[in-house]
Amino acid sequence: MQTNRPLVLIALILSMFMAAIEGTIVAAAMPNIVGDLGGFTLYSWVFSSFLLMQAITTMVYGKLADLFGRKPVFMFGVIIFLIGSFLCGLANSMTALVVFRLIQGVGAGAIQPIVTTIVGDMYTIRERAKVQGYLASVWGISSVIGPLLGGIIVQFADWAWIFWMNIxxxxxxxxxxxxxxxxxxxxEKKSIDYIGSTLFLIGISALIIVFVQAGTVWQWTSIETISLLLLFIISMILFILQEKKAPSPMMPLFLWKERLIIVANLATLLSGVIILGLSSFLPTYVQGVMEESAIVAGFALSTMSIGWPIFSTVAGHLVLKIGFRTTALLGGTALLIGTFLFSLLGPDKGPVYAAVCSFIVGVGMGLSSTTFIVAIQNHVDWNVRGAATSLNMFMRIIGSAVGASFLGGLMNQQMQKYFQNKEVNVNISNTDLLLDEDMRQNVTADELLTIQDGLSFALHHVYQGLFIIGILTFIILLFFPKVTPDDAKKI
Incomplete structure (x- = not known):
């Protein structure tokens, strides 16, 4: 039977829309969810729990798709994602929401990489550059709708619908x-690398938990932190040894011998930190410090997703004309400029300034992310395309997990430092007050100003960190090899 490419593409677009809108709609609604459920200290865990399971399953799904086909893996992932979405809407505490986000993340690990791999299978090299650009555009367009829709839902309906609309x-x-x-x-007989997959899951789980907990709940020198870091190192050493001898390794190590793949994956890792650093904390800044509504906060974030789809489509055409390296460098330049402007963000600049900065970062993401995916898929054969595509997605997820947890820890640390030097008796848990207009009325003007200044102080350090990440991303992209869709070799 022949594949109906237009109908399959529509189904994939809707699935990508579902996954994309989930990330941004939750970010925009989080201030209201925290105001309802409390538990500001678990704020970063709502993102990190989802990303933890997405990260540790993405590579497994990619390899399974190479072994058993894309269709069954995709369908399984979507079903698990929908179960998690339904349960998230029923959460009555922040702890329950974190647990249900774990389930959601197990399903999400299959969606984006397998959708992208299916598109790589269905279209030729020339078609692929444009269609992957359109697919990234769908991601961006849905992300535009996400923050705005999230703001509308939490203002006029129950926030549970941000999860139930996925079904x-x-x-x-x-x-x-x-x-x-x-x-x-x-x-032919399929060989699944169970040992490698298990070691990978253990190691990456330990690493992400360290990033979430260390520096806030645990000291970096605590027995918990050191034990988990040792578990990560040991698991990764055993994982690499296993992959070298496995007949069908979960992560083909030869992929890491290719400069194109190394540079693309490292840049993707860093851009993941940038994206989550913005989407996690910008709505809180706009609502808590600038005292704007959830809809305005959603707008400030959504402009990133306007620049992303426009320039994803542009990238699909540019790679055919000027090559992968030049297009990727243009993306790196935009990320550098955008993160620099964010490092200058202050309460007096207003949400419009924040929105412009978000747009520029979106331009950089659109140019770079599409270029990386198309370059990698042109560089590998069908039997490793799922693993190679998933590896690139995995690097962004790890970057996002690191961004959400490490930057969340940095924010909490800087806020605690700020409050220690103030005469007004406030602490980090009082940040909940900024996200609920009614609760703001129950504190004095001095207390409110101190909390706002503390949050602004902390997030300024977060955005300075993002600028450093932007610099590193640009430097790495200078090493991207000069290849075109016509001369990219197959491995």
């Missing part, structure tokens, strides 16, 4: 792929 989209995506996508899978 009809996911069902349509499953039906479309099941009925209209057909692939030829070889009948």
């Amino acid at each position: 009809p989209l996911g069902i349509i995506g499953i039906i479309g792929v099941y009925r209209h996508f057909h692939e030829d899978i070889t009948k």
Whole structure:
């Protein structure tokens, strides 16, 4: 049977929309969720728990897709994602929400990498550059709608609907792929790298938990932190040894011998830190420090997703004309400029300034992310395309997890430092007050100003950190090899 490419693409677009809108709609709604459920200290865990499971399953799904085909892996992931979404809407505490986000993350690990891999399978090299740009545009467009829709939902309805709206989209995506996508899978015996997968899951889980807990809940020199870091190092050493001898390794190590893949993955890791650093904390800054509404906060973040789709589409055309390296460097330049402008952000600059900075970062993400995916898929054969695509997605997820946890820890640390030097008796838990207009009325003007200044002080350090990440990203992209879609070799 022939694959119906237009109908499959529509199903994939809806699934990508569902995954993309989930990230931004939750970020925009988090101030209101915290105001309802409390638990500001678990703020970063709402993002990190989702990213933890997404990170440790993405590579597994990519390898399974190379072994058993894209369709069954995609459908399984979407079903788990929908179960998690339904449960998130029922959460009655921040702890329950974190647990249900873990389930959601298990499903999310399959969606974006497998969708991107299916597109790589269905289209030729020339078509792929444009279609991947369109697919990234869908990610961006849905992200535009996400913050605005999130602001509207939490203002006029129950925040549970930011999770429940995924269900009809996911069902349509499953039906479309099941009925209209057909692939030829070889009948040879499949070999699953169970040992490698287990070691990978243990090691990455330990690393992300360290980033979330160390510096805030635990000291960096505590027995918990050191034990988990040792577990990570030991697991990764054993993982690499296992991958060298496994007949069908979960992560083919030869991918790390290619300069194109190394540079693309390292730049993707750093850009993941930038994206989560902005999407996690910008709405809180706009609402808590600038005292704007959830809708305005959503607007300030959504402009990043306006620049992203526009320049993802542009990147799909540019790589065919000026090559991968030049297009990637243009993206790195935009990220550098955007993060620099964010490092200058202050309460007096207002939400419009924040929105412009977000747009420029979106331009950089659009130019770079599409370029990386197309370059990598052109560089590998079908039997490792799922693993190579998932590896790039994994690096962004790890970057996002590090960004959400490390930058969250930096924010909490700087706020505690700020409050220690103040005569007004406030602490980090009082930040909840900034995110609820009614609760603001219950504190004195001095207390409110101190809390706002503390949050502004802390987030200024976060944005300075993002600028440093922007510099490193640009430097790494200087080493991107000069290849075009026509001369990229296959490995």
